[in-house]
Amino acid sequence: MPDSIMYESDAYVVLEPNQEEQFLSATELLEKLKQAIQNCQNDQLPPELQQMGSLEEQAQHMMETYCEFTVEPGKFLQWYEVRLEK
Secondary structure, eight states, rough: OOOGGGGGGSSEEETTSOOOOOOEOOHHHHHHHHHHHSOOOGSSSSSHHHHHHHHHHHOOOOOOOHHEEEETTTEEEEEEEEOOOO
16 A cells, blocks of 8 residues: 555646746645736636636646646746655
């Protein structure tokens, strides 16, 4: 039986073009995704996100089910859950 610690994460590593990698908490990543969603046109969002009612729902769903979002051509966000050793 796998150890439950295998499924725990401490942070997310976020990658953007021409920037250093960032380590963000879940709350910080959620805010970053909300900003990215707000800054793009609704028709640029994946269809399942367009049908969601609130920005909070869209960002939460994106954080949990995606790992990349194209903000505009040549500009994207990638994020991965990581467990930081202490």
